Amino acid sequence: MSDLIRIAPGALTIGRPLPWDVFDADGNVLLRQGYVIQTNTQLEQLFERGRFQPRKIERPKEEVFEDLRPRNPFADYADLLTALEATLKAITSADPSAQKRLLGLSRMLEKTCQASPDASLALVHLYSIGPTIHEQILFYAILCHFTARQFGLDDKRISVLTSAALTANLALVPVADQLNASNRVLTDDQRAVIRKHPERSIQALTSAGITHKLLLKIIAQHHEQGDGSGYPGGLSGTDILPEAEILALSERYVAMITKRAYRNRMNISEARKLIATLGDGKFRPAIPRSLLQVLGDYPPGMLVRLDNNEVGVVTGRPVRARGPFVKAIFGPRGNRYNGTFERDTSLLEYNIRGPEEPEEMPSMDFSMLWGFRA
Structure with missing residues (x-):
């Protein structure tokens, strides 16, 4: 090699x-x-x-920056992050390729979500303990895709929302990891950077020739809140686009389940409970409900303990009367299995007793668990 x-x-x-x-x-x-x-x-x-081994992305002759290979979210994870970083750099430098890069990355991510929905959602939870800003942005886009589809937006609006999720925090990229790693109270200058980031992200996009009105409006509104307490415009109610609310909620969920220097991460079960309360004034009630329906009680990538005392990782959401589906990785006595065993948790002996949410994920072969490798 x-x-x-x-x-x-x-x-x-x-x-x-x-x-x-x-x-x-x-x-x-x-x-x-x-x-x-x-x-x-x-x-x-x-x-x-x-x-x-970096995976080479072939560029079509018309230079549309799109990867047309079959989608394995785990094998593609590093490539998605690399493509995201390159896309954001192209935008901030006003590179002529910026718009094509953004469209190609959005399509690549959407195809990944459509081809492997449970594995795509699992990325959010398997890598959630201490993600970089680029990982967080990727998670926002994944959650937006599924939540918007559940909410009932059409394909064109979902595609624009995906692009907005990938670029809305562009102005925060240089400082986000530093802010997350600091356990000090934010300075006035840091607060100003945060409050101005929607406007500055829009400026970067327009300078790069990306002027789609809906895209820019989603970014402008993604920190507004239904009760009028958001910024920068203090908008309220239906003056706020549903796409902007979906992006805001996706960002909030990721913030809840990720660890920061100044606070502990919230476990997924606690985060779901808090999301359920946000339909009262802050968001249209159907938007938190849509995210919760996407996640299910036990989202893919979450560790759970079964009634037979095995510990496994959720690999699939319920299908009709079956599931959620779990791959057992630890036996009842805490021994690590040599391999995995699929468990249908609708069966009595494999019912889920509750979540197992360690501060550090155990080692797993993700592609094998989700059936991408023989």
């Missing part, structure tokens, strides 16, 4: 699942995507020996 690239220091973090498979210099697999690095020694060994 001659196209392997050495892993750069800073690309991996202790306690977070690997974003891709790791190989040695001869192309042998050292660790599968989803393995969680436990120690500094392991981290140093990977920087010393580890390689990864």
Whole structure:
């Protein structure tokens, strides 16, 4: 495998699942995507020996920046993040390719969600403990896609919303990771940056030739609130687009379940309960309801304990009278299974007893769990 690239220091973090498979210099697999690095020694060994294989995206002759391969959200995760970063840089530098990059990335993400909905939702929960700003943006777009479809928006409006979710926080990218890592009270300057980011994101988009009216309006309104307490315009009620509310709710949910230096993360069950209360004044009631219907009681990627005392990861939402579906990874006595066992939790012995929400995800082979690798 001659196209392997050495892993750069800073690309991996202790306690977070690997974003891709790791190989040695001869192309042998050292660790599968989803393995969680436990120690500094392991981290140093990977920087010393580890390689990864970037997946080459072929550009059609008309230069539409779109990847047409079959969709595996886990294998594509690193590519989606790389494409997002390149797209945002193209916008901020007013590169002529910016609009085509954004359209291609939006289509790529939508096709991924449509082809593998449960696995796409699982990304949000498997990587939610300490995501970077680019990961958070990707999660916003995934949640917007599913929530908007559940809410009843048509395909064209969903596509525009997806593009808005990918770009609404463009002005925050340079400072977001620093803000999330700080446990100090925000300064007046930092608060000003946050409050002005919708306007500054719109300025960057228009400078890059991206002037779609609905796209810009969604971004302008995505921090307005139904009771008039939002910004920048203090809009209320139906003056706010449903797309803007869907984006705002997606951002809020991701903020709830992610860890910040200044607060602990909320577990998924608590976050769902809080989302259920937001239809009273802040949002149209149907929008929080749509997100909760998308997530289900136990969203894909969440760890749960079964009545037989096994621990597994939710891989599929309920289908008619069956599910949610769980792959058991730990036995009743806490032993790690050599492989996985699918459990239909509608069966009495495999009923879900409750969530298991550790501060650190156990190592898992995501592609295998969701059936993408034999």
